Amino acid sequence: MKERVDDAGMPAQSRTVRVCLIGLFLFALVYALYFGRDFFMPVVLAFLLALMMSPVVRALAKRGIAPPVSATLVVIVTLGGLAAAGYFLSGPAIALGNDAPNIGRRVAQRLAELQHPFQRILDVSQQVEKMTSVTDEPGVAKVVVAQPGIISQAAGNIISGATSAAIVFVLWLFLLASGSMFYEKIVQSFTRLSEKKRALRVVYDVEREISRYLLTVTLINGGLGAAIGIGLWLLGVPNPAVWGTMAALLNFLPYIGALTTILVVAAISLISFESLGYALVPPLFVLCCNIVEGQIVTPLIVGRRLEINAVAIFIAVAFWSWLWGFVGALIAVPLLVTAKVFCDHFEGLRHIGNFLSAETSGNDEEEDDEAERKPAGAAAA
Secondary structure, X not given: OOOOEOOOOOEHHHHHHHHHHHHHHHHHHHHHHHHOHHHHHHHHHHHHHHHXXXXXXXXXXXXXXXXXXXXXXXXXXXXXXXXXXXXXXXXXXXXXXXXXXXXHHHHHHHOHHHHHHHHHHHHHHHHHHHHHOOOOOOOOOXXXXXXXXXXXXXXXXXXXXXXXXXXXXXXXXXXXXXXXXXXXXXXXXXXXXHHHHHHHHHHHHHHXXXXXXXXXXXXXXXXXXXXXXXXXXXXXXXXXXHHHHHHHHXXXXXXXXXXXXXHHHHHHHHHXXXXXXXXXXXXXXXXXXXXXXXXXXXXXXXXXXXXXXXHHHHHHHHHHHHHHHHHHHHOHHHHHHHHHHHHHOOHHHHHHHHHHEOOOOOHHHHHHHHHHHHHHHHHHO
């Protein structure tokens, strides 16, 4: 009895086994990334930072500075910048945190006139909640699960965050200081000279494109945060440096980050200005800045080739935020661009890169039709 063969020439049973093995591998990979996030998250962050700053280390190496020295300088400058930013922003951030209940009450008071149409619905929902709530009966025993205290939770989070940050910066330093060691190891893995050249070309192309993208987007987000901070300062919004920094950081989150910044600035404006019309000016200014950045600046500087379609971005942000929380959401798009650039350099993975791309390849079918018609015309001649 003859075994069925698919279009690719592979037996149907072997194809089914292969698909099942790939599915099991992907499931095991997601499982490992989720439960091993304390290890994998700082490692991925360190590799992304190393890719972003590797051109700087290489440029300094051309000027005679050894990679270990330049890597140390890059890490020290970065740590110094973060420490200075944290020092200058800590005062306003702590003040906002202490004043958060008062801010919430004042925002609720300013939005009181908008709550009147929904007051009846709120009253009905409260009545339903009272009716469905469990009454206190003397014969019914209640089980209360003891939760760890707030102080112990905060201490655990601080220790975990500090450990992850230390791993990120130490591994980042080692990766930058290693120079071209990893590239030499990759080249040594191949035997033929043509394979060595191709592997080296692919590695350098991927590194160059990803580092250019990450560094460019970081500079664009920094410029956006500076523009928003200066604009809010001119408009009289309190703590403009905090909102500018927040805008720069959240802009790594497509759509969601810009929306969060606009809503926060709108809430602060409502409690800072008496006039409702003038209170709408700061969030509209932030909206205009995000539109200019997203529709003009980033496409013009980064280029269309590295743009990702909106569906893939939404799925990636949702997946990585579920997997690694806020940090996962921040690095979702850089990881997506990394995957796209990598897929574009391998023939067997180009269909995945084409799916991730925002560009349409509508001319491919016409080119295929022309390629099919040419042999037919030649045979007829």
